[in-house]
Amino acid sequence: MVSGKGIIGLKYLDKSDIEQIVETAFSMRDISKRSVKKVPTLRGKTVVNLFFESSTRTKTSFEIAAKRLSADVVNFSYTSSSISKGETTIDTAKNIEAMNPDVFIIRHASSGIMDLLSRHLKTPIISAGDGTNEHPTQGLLDIMTIRDEKKRIDGLKVVIAGDIYHSRVARSDIYGMGKLGANVYFFSPPTFITDDYASLGASITYDAKEAFTDADVIIMLRIQLERQATGLFPSTREYSRVFGLNEQRLKLAKPDVIVMHPGPINRGLELSSGVADSKEHSRVLKQVENGVSIRMSAIYHTIGEGHEYTGN
Amino acid sequence: MKNVIMDAPAIERALKRIAHEIIEKHTTAPASLIGIRTAGVFIASRLAEYIKQYGQIPVQTATLDITLYRDDVAMGTGRAIVRATQINFPVDGASIILIDDVLFTGRTIRAAMDAVIDLGRPKVIQLAVLVDRGHRELPIKADYTGKNIPTTDDDEIKVVLTESGSNEDAVYLIKKGD
Numbered sequence: 001m002v003s004g005k006g007i008i009g010l011k012y013l014d015k016s017d018i019e020q021i022v023e024t025a026f027s028m029r030d031i032s033k034r035s036v037k038k039v040p041t042l043r044g045k046t047v048v049n050l051f052f053e054s055s056t057r058t059k060t061s062f063e064i065a066a067k068r069l070s071a072d073v074v075n076f077s078y079t080s081s082s083i084s085k086g087e088t089t090i091d092t093a094k095n096i097e098a099m100n101p102d103v104f105i106i107r108h109a110s111s112g113i114m115d116l117l118s119r120h121l122k123t124p125i126i127s128a129g130d131g132t133n134e135h136p137t138q139g140l141l142d143i144m145t146i147r148d149e150k151k152r153i154d155g156l157k158v159v160i161a162g163d164i165y166h167s168r169v170a171r172s173d174i175y176g177m178g179k180l181g182a183n184v185y186f187f188s189p190p191t192f193i194t195d196d197y198a199s200l201g202a203s204i205t206y207d208a209k210e211a212f213t214d215a216d217v218i219i220m221l222r223i224q225l226e227r228q229a230t231g232l233f234p235s236t237r238e239y240s241r242v243f244g245l246n247e248q249r250l251k252l253a254k255p256d257v258i259v260m261h262p263g264p265i266n267r268g269l270e271l272s273s274g275v276a277d278s279k280e281h282s283r284v285l286k287q288v289e290n291g292v293s294i295r296m297s298a299i300y301h302t303i304g305e306g307h308e309y310t311g312n
Numbered sequence: 313m314k315n316v317i318m319d320a321p322a323i324e325r326a327l328k329r330i331a332h333e334i335i336e337k338h339t340t341a342p343a344s345l346i347g348i349r350t351a352g353v354f355i356a357s358r359l360a361e362y363i364k365q366y367g368q369i370p371v372q373t374a375t376l377d378i379t380l381y382r383d384d385v386a387m388g389t390g391r392a393i394v395r396a397t398q399i400n401f402p403v404d405g406a407s408i409i410l411i412d413d414v415l416f417t418g419r420t421i422r423a424a425m426d427a428v429i430d431l432g433r434p435k436v437i438q439l440a441v442l443v444d445r446g447h448r449e450l451p452i453k454a455d456y457t458g459k460n461i462p463t464t465d466d467d468e469i470k471v472v473l474t475e476s477g478s479n480e481d482a483v484y485l486i487k488k489g490d
Contacts, residue, residue, distance in 0.1 A: 023393070
């Protein structure tokens with residue numbers, strides 16, 4: 001799956017693909033720690049960041065990753081594009097494809113659009129998030145961060161808590177971690193859970209005690225305040241009290257529990273500052289560091305393998 | 313057809329001789345042996361043992377993965393797995409000896425030199441190989457050679473070592489078409 005069509009969702013990757021991308025990322029991480037933070041691997045290759053939805057952190061992470069592999073990066077964002085002139089997404093992508101890039105990094109607000117685009121484009125795509133569907137590189141970097149700390153995924157109790165409904169991270173996490181044998185729990189207000197979540201393979205709970213007890217890993221999701229117009233929970237204060245993670249609740253988990261968050265954090269809402277800044281438990285900044293390595297690995301595998309060589 | 317070019321005693325003799333040659337040339341600076349994955353790593357650690365045994369000169373070893381420096385990564389040559397490079401000493405000013413099993417086109421060594429130079433500015437880089445089979449495509453020459461073996465372009469040289477799970481040490485020359 002990695003070859004040819006890129007990485008559009010962890011749903012489509014099998015266990016060995018995921019393990020290979022994560023393994024390679026650990027080797028890539030060493031490069032970011034040297035004084036010369038660059039290897040010549042993808043010299044002469046062009047990576048296009050095609051962002052139809054605003055993003056600073058993910059785009060920067062992909063850009064740094066591509067540059068550390070010596071690829072050229074072109075950023076294309078919707079605000080400055082012809083989208084505002086009425087061009088369709090497929091037309092926009094095909095126009096850029098005509099300039100012969102080697103890989104597209106695409107973010108889009110429409111769930112499932114990567115499937116559509118990958119049918120229309122010959123260039124491999126790495127998804128940087130599509131709507132509420134998937135954010136595969138975030139899922140991979142979460143797996144890497146857990147592997148780094150726990151040396152395994154199999155059999156761990158992983159709690160994903162918060163705004164599951166709007167979260168593409170939750171979906172990528174459950175696909176990826178499920179394939180690697182983790183016991184994943186979704187913990188959130190019932191309004192954030194629809195029937196189809198049961199089919200993803202996670203245990204669903206609305207009780208904080210059940211969720212956090214003996215957890216090895218807790219992944220707190222951001223309450224997407226900008227998407228809360230529909231009133232899925234009564235107030236942020238109540239949410240914080242019933243569903244937030246604080247020092248007391250963390251005591252329910254295993255002593256060596258790690259806490260992760262895809263960022264940006266709403267401090268005091270889903271995650272208390274004490275937990276967010278805990279040296280012992282918080283791995284939030286480690287996730288960001290690993291994100292660059294995972295994206296280097298994703299770009300390397302997508303270009304280094306799938307691309308058919310046609311000679312110079 | 314598969315011919316044994318070097319058997320275990322021959323490999324041992326060749327590596328011991330190379331160890332003596334390295335000792336001769338490294339009277340002051342420590343010899344920094346960098347093995348190129350995978351076979352080069354095993355040869356480097358054997359050489360380090362011999363050097364300690366005969367020379368009492370300081371010696372250190374490291375491991376280099378050159379996958380990201382290859383010039384054929386994007387040619388769709390298959391799944392290239394990137395393994396860790398582990399060099400736990402400063403490369404700046406070091407007296408480095410790259411170690412590989414077979415010297416052929418020289419492209420691996422070119423990649424290895426680039427990889428090392430990205431880590432710092434060594435005082436000198438030398439090259440030690442168990443087998444030199446000719447057919448260079450780059451201006452590269454070994455400083456220490458176990459054995460020169462004349463080959464044709466499509467011959468295959470296979471080095472098996474006990475460290476990689478083989479039950480013997482040997483170098484084979486495999487002739488195509490025979």
